[in-house]
Amino acid sequence: MVANRAGRVGLAALAVVLIGVVMAVALVVAGRPSETPEPESSAPPDFGPNVTILDPSMDGETIRRRVDEIFAAQQTNQFGERRDAVLFAPGEYDVTVDVGFNTSVLGLGLAPDDVTINGQVRVDAEWFDGNATQNFWRSVENLAIVPADGVNRWAVAQAAPMRRVHVRGGLDLYPSGSGWASGGYIADSRIDGRVASGSQQQWFSRDSEFGSWDGSSWNMVFSGVRGAPPQTFPNPPFTVLDATPVSREKPFLYVDDDGAYRVFLPDPRWDSAGASWTGGETAGRSLSIDRFFVARPGDGAERINAALDEGKHLFLTPGVYRLDETIRVDRADTVVLGIGLPTLVPENGVDAMAVADVGGVRLAGFLIDAGTENSDVLLTIGDERSNAAHEANPTSVHDVFFRIGGAHAGRATTSLVVNSADVIVDHIWAWRADHGDGVGWQTNTADTGVVVDGANVVATGLFVEHYQKHQVVWNGENGRTVFFQNEMPYDPPDQQAWRDGDSDGYAAYKVGDDVAAHELWGAGSYCFFSANPSVRASRAFEAPDAPGVRLHGLVTVSLGGNGTIGNVVNSTGATVGPEWTGPSTVANYP
Template identity: 35%
Template sequence: MGFNSDRHFVDERFAILFAPGTYTGIDIEVGYYVQLAGLGAKAGDVVFKDCERGPFVEALNKHHIVGGRPGLSLDTFWRAAENFRTEATQGQLWAVSQAAPLRRVDIAGPLLLHDNGAQASGGHLANARVAGPVDFGSQQQWLARSVEFGGGVTLGAWSMVFTDCTGRVPEPSAGAADAPAVTVDAAPALTVEKPFVALRPDGRFELRVPAPRQRRAEGPAAAAAAAAGPLGPDLEGADDDVRGFERVFVARAGEMAGAAAARINAALAEGKDVVLSPGVYHLEAPVVVSRPNQVVLGLGLATLVAPPTGEPCLRVAARTPGVRVAGLMLEASVIPPAEERGFTATLLEWGEEEEEGPEGAAAATPRRRTGQQREEGNNPFEAVATFFSSVLAPAVGQPGAEARGATKDPGDPGNPGVLTDVFARVGGSNPDRRVATDVMVRLHAGHLYGDNLWLWRADHVALRAGEAPNFPPLDYHQVVLGECPCATGLEVCGDDVTLHGLAVEHTQGDQVVWRGERGEVQFYQSELPYEADAAFGRGGHAGYRVAPGVARHRAAGVGVYSNFRDHEVPVAAAVRHEGGRPGVVFENAFTVLLNNKGLIRSVVNGRGGPAAEKGKPVRLRLGEEEGGCCVS
């Protein structure tokens, strides 16, 4: 069921669900597109014991020696395990990379996040208790959120972020070329756990929606909340909102051919929550959530394939607080060119784009032509450069947040919208390399919270029938110029948006554009596009951009990497904030040359760098500043 890389781009999806009870002698590998989950109201209601490994993920292709180690964990994507206790004698092995969360688990022994040092690029551990030691080993970077560490911690390679963690949490550190940075946020303003399905003693299912845990406060109250320290994991669920399945629509992909969106939207219009059973849902129109507090939960990495119109897989209506979207994969389709559709194509749209501000002033995100709009044969990176110059330059003269406040959707600070384990991709499983979107995810509403997002423009895709790899000995087809176009992974227009665990990779323009005020990111990982040519550098693109005019923003544990396979591509800065302000802060920002050509010349706004030595992170030091943009 997905034990090796041959299943990298299959269409099967699986959820392995365990009723409350104790399971002995079970060792089960969690493969591609598999979610293993307990069905208890408490994490301890499902127990694996008298076994060696319980649920586990090991490195792939261990018959190959890579970097002196057997196998690789760089491709152990798209899988999940949650809501159980393990007493496995060898501890918990979870040697994964992106889009492979381990959450709501109680681990009685050690936790190994690598397999004998095989290279790995994770990862996300959330709402967990680990009694034994935790070994990050060969992990390049990792986020631990709301984790209780009972034993010691062996750090990984480049960047380790600890948010709302208790116990034996490592001390903060700025890191070095041969030592990881350690970022610690002991008292985040907000954490929200993922909704999940549980089984009642009478055999009926229920949907449990954890309550937000907030520290949002000003003045002395904020100081008192911070002084109280981290909250740590919630494995009991005492404050969950428990909803019976009589108000839940369970979607089944095999029963919805040609009408998936219509069936799902009919249930949402009735006010029901939606649980998507494992499968691939080819949408004829967007799924639309328009009522407060509704839940759309995917099981077994349920996958929504975007409509062929360029509209998103999922749209959350404006001014709809408390919506939860969790456990979903979002995939791009082949769509019409921009001049035919006349709007920005996305995979997820939360809220509505502003049309105009007070007294007709232009708002922060005007209607615009998209990065896909270009004449046939033009360089895609030149086209994207034009797109961004037209979008970002006017922002300098636009009204500030105060002037725009009346037109923006502020969200509800007491009832935030939440995205958990949402993974988007442009290219991959579809052998048609014309699949496209402009922006994978756009967040217009305020007071949103995200926990574990991976937004991936493919660097490699499935082979067509009879096709050989174009860059042997690498498997699959490696993406080249013009294939799987996408300008940006994430665009944030709303204020007060918090993300814990964000990875955005390989888009043809800025990977992230952040326009809203008071945004916060704990943990960011990004690779720039492999196939880029010099036009990417000339366009001034960055791995993370805070738009001009933003006064307050904070991002911690920010890593941007380069691996320019085909061309020399000098990139001015990994992170950019033109006209930087003191309220825009980057903590433990760094860049790494992974391999091949080109280089990133600086870390933030021309400071730090260049990253010229393979595998050696280049970091900014405490107190460095550039143009008023604080770096700590």
Template identity: 35%
Template sequence: MRRARILGLWLLAARACANACDDGECEQPDATGLVQVTRKAKANANEAAPTTPDFGPNVIVLEPGVASSAIEDRLQSLYEQYISWDEDAQFGDHRTAILLKPGEHQVDVNLWYYSGVHGLGVSPEDVIVKPGLRGEGLRVEQQPPSYPGGPLLPNTNTFWRTIENVHVAQGKLDFFVSQAAPLRSVKVDGNLHLSAGGSDWTSGGALMNSDVSGSIVTGTQQQWYTRGTLMRPYDHPAGQGSYACISCVDRESGLPFYDSWNFEQHQPDQTWHSGLTYMGAPEVFAEKPYIFFQEGQYKLRIPEVLEKHAGPDWQSGSTVGFDKVFVTKAKTTAAQINTAIAAGKHIVFTPAVYYLDEPIVVNHPNTVLLGLGFATLIPQKLPIFIGRGVIEVGNVDGVRLAGVFVQAGPMDSPDFSKAVGALVRWGKPEEPYAGTKSNPGFIYDFIARVGGPDHEPSGVGNMLEIHNGWVIGDNLWLWKADHCVSNSGALCIPQRYVNHCLVVNAENVHMYGLMAEHANDDIVVWNGEKGKTFFFQSEFKYTQGEVSKPWTWQKVPHAVSYRVNAVDHEAVAFGIYAVVLAEWADDDKTPMANVWMQGGFSAIAVKDTSTYRYGFKDISTLNWNGAWPVESRINCKAWAGSTGSCLDSGVATPR
């Protein structure tokens, strides 16, 4: 009788849950007949108390103090599960953000794929991190062996992890990373080590808005981008790319570093590879928005636009309560996001993979779209995306896209008439908009990816298109995958299609820390005047595709890494590489077609010779193997359309 009564109560509770939750996702009552809080109820609770957001299951919020053994074990378990180069780790759907509330934390975190540590202070000094129970602290170490007892692996694939807005007070910070692994708004006591040295090899990376009391030990880093940081000088020039520092301050003198290059003096022919570049403060800049916790409430800080500001900025800006912020969940739809944007709300994407059924459209000025834990947006294969952007920003000022990862969806063949137009389209191609210098658009820590996790062909027309003026980028990695789930080494099957990584069609677009790789046509196409790129890393694609499937190739007779169809352009600290000859896929069974271009590659192409002679400084172009055929390597450092000839043939070959 009691059992029947309990069952009756359970059924009544279940009906109540079903009636109260119209999306069919209510949690079921437990065995005692007590109904757990439903997702609908949680949503209503958030509406009633918007300053206490529900960040979902992939966010770990830690109170200050010594992390318990249970927390340490959980963090170590996540590391062990998601650190390897295999499919489930490097290309899995897991996403994690660790939020540290203000105070002193004693915790050990060795970051894994798609993980980030974010301090919740107003400034980095509000969240102090020291070693926890294991005595290891916060770090990214050298990649562990692929099998027990094997050698440590290089960190060339150490992507998709971040540390932000904390004071690392543990004597040093090891941060052995490559691209898409930003270190932002941190205070480091002691040295910052960017590689393990020796057998390690790293291809990073980005440090921004920070303070390092010791030395920055670059080690084997191929290149590195730093901006707005109080630091000591780099320890040596880069061997292949460049170590660049934009708007940095020498902690010995307290003064900004002296500019390596002076564009106002109009000095020609400074395109040799110096490997070390210091440049002054940007004309205008604002730091990345972030979440902080104060007086029991979560808030969003939107830093101020500053002119010619050198060094870090940890104080400026306005504060927005979370009643003005829409926090997404894994099943949040694009329509819900668009409704929130139209209502004037900012968007925080919690860590998850979002499969969108329509573009996200931003037509409201000053909107912030902030991603946590490498939140990833993927368009579904639907007609609504053909020719459009996954994210579309209209002709409005002050939009800030921060920490968002956009990935291409399925694409059957190199027929771009049926493809998604762009992963991000900033502005309207048919309606040019000059933008506003006092309130630019900003793109921070942006990742675009074509291929990698896919078991079927994928693609997009272009990764990033910018049609509005006064848009500023800070640490972008635009990557067509050169290794995938089926081929973890140097090659990918199936095909990945993309015309260009970046297309700029507006004036006054500035890129600080731009990394773009493997597009099938020109990697970067710059059509707007008064453009700037300070620090650029790029690599040509490796192969055309499978020999047996020539109909899948995207045939391009001639392509370059960086094409400028404007005259007024500044470009500093470039590293452009070719790794193009590969005859077999990793299984040694699938013949691959070598990349072939008429006359070989040109690293850079300019419309007018003066653009290259006066506008380009510290440029490295390099073939990793000089034995490749002429048609499969870089033969010209810079080509001029006005003369139809090679301006500069200074291409290096290290081996």
């Protein structure tokens, strides 16, 4: 009996081992990193000198002095290399936080209301004579704001998201003076009072809840927003979708009840509306920070790739990372998360990052700044042979920004290429610089901002500006874009230098000639040909005449009458130019 029992136990143990081996092999074959629990540390990781962690037990004056010091360093630091992240541990704070360039302000709670700022988390435009059109590269996420006077101000332009924020009051999206703003993006947030757009030229709001909305200029788009105004495009120019086709919120850092640092990974949502957290906990899972390689600016691509090959996720701390080889993300479900606008600079003409054709990858919260030698592509997702379906576990891109010039004379042929299917592109700004250092038609050269060849790709918040050919080329089937904002290049020297075959200029948004199904909602394209106002673009949008290709809420403007856009889409829509600056609108095409 004893021997037989021992034999049965041995066989059972062997079976368990074999099952474990089979499961491990299956995970490797699928490209998924192991989910084996690792020991967790309650001590904060070494995030480096430019991550400031504040705690409610700290003296209030110390907190105020620290956030003011950061703002003083960053208020006008548009193209400098300093980066900052300010992290608020759960609790209440009596402080107003002014947010400058290259700065992220983040709550460390699991829910936004776990961190309460009694004051403001504020962006204004005193540094630029009251004009907020250059308030780029900053963010606020995952906290609650109780503004002392009842209204928080967030006067921003591109690449300045507000995510997962609860404003217990109203929100003004324009500067305190009379200047313009050119934003912007809100997602997964709740504003109890009125949201006022004021002088904002355009704005995109997704999966949020507003007490009310007031104001319009050219292109205001709402997707899955409770409290949004009704669909009225073009007068006023509100494009409204009751639900977002597919979304997945950005990963975020938080501290659990035991004081351990973790990263929360929200689940995808289909046909979503409202903030993910107002009806209870956000659906998803979390990872210990111990499962991440916490990178510092001195870490090169070789070390980062070695960590990724070992199955680590990647956490980018604030700073500038100079890359002499491409960062390669080859495993499914890998997370690459940055705080404080960490910036990747490819050198010697390498591409900055390439993601394999795998599911579930999340890229979030970083800037890719083109190097002085031309890169073919700054970020590639999938390869030209990609054909796998990832609908149940999509790859997603959140607050990833691209810059060609401005800080230096950068060059890159294309900023983002999406070859994989089912990718979610959730708020990017791809920008060929029109000001700063290293700017000129022959200097910061860049053909195209975004090329999509994968099927079933969804973009929510696509900001693409100043590229020298098409801004966006979409060849994949069944693509959907909710909100597109564009300015054509300012600097074509003459018409001969800017022609697409027989056409004057390049359409900003081109749907491939052979595409059978594509849909676009809420899209604005503007011209300001300051180098030569006689330059003309034949059209802003170009698409095949196919039953499944549908475009909604299109607008063009000639800024100050500097240049001409002949038609809005194909041969439809009135001309804007020196005689009539617009806006010219097409509500639906065809």
